[in-house]
Every structure is written in structure tokens, then in C-alpha cells.
Amino acid sequence: METATLTLGDVHIPSSMLQRHGMKNGARVIVEDTQEGILITPLTVRRQKDAIARAVGLLPKNSKALDVLMDERSRDREIEENATSSR
Numbered sequence: 001m002e003t004a005t006l007t008l009g010d011v012h013i014p015s016s017m018l019q020r021h022g023m024k025n026g027a028r029v030i031v032e033d034t035q036e037g038i039l040i041t042p043l044t045v046r047r048q049k050d051a052i053a054r055a056v057g058l059l060p061k062n063s064k065a066l067d068v069l070m071d072e073r074s075r076d077r078e079i080e081e082n083a084t085s086s087r
Contacts, residue, residue, distance in 0.1 A: 011040070024086045047071065 005012040018024065021042055028043040052066065 013040075020080075024084055026080070 002014045002017055004014065018027070018075050023029075023042050030047070032040045032041075034037040052069065
């Protein structure tokens with residue numbers, strides 16, 4: 001069992017765990033409060049697309065909102081990756 005360190009709301013996860021789950025420093029995660037405790041899972045592109053796909057039915061037909069959202073998210077991802085790689 002590996003341990004993490006809590007500092008003023010930040011969680012420091014051992015690099016071996018990050019590597020095992022394909023995560024890099026600064027990766028985005030989902031934090032959920034469960035009955036068992038706090039659950040931290042990687043925020044992956046697949047999870048984002050799944051969430052968007054579930055919401056698609058809420059939009060009117062021929063809506064360009066999803067295209068705009070996906071384009072914006074792609075730009076955000078590039079910015080995040082550039083910022084992470086320059087550290």
C-alpha cells in the first residue's frame with residue numbers, strides 16, 4: 001500500500017502510482033465523496049466524451065453547441081499539455 005500526502009488541500013500522489021495509471025504531473029482528476037471515503041479517478045478524454053454524449057440528447061437537433069464545445073476542449077487540452085510539458 002502506498003500513501004499520499006495532504007497539504008493545505010493539495011494531494012501529493014506517489015509518482016509510481018501516477019505512472020501506473022498513465023497520469024502526469026498536473027493531470028486533471030475527478031474527486032468524489034463516497035461512503036467509503038474520497039475517490040480520485042483520472043479525468044480522461046473518454047470520460048469527457050461519455051459525459052458529452054449523455055448530454056447530447058438535451059440539445060436541440062442541428063445544434064452546433066457540441067461542435068463548439070469539443071473545439072474549445074481540444075484547444076484547452078493543447079494549452080494544458082503545453083503548460084505541463086514546459087514545467
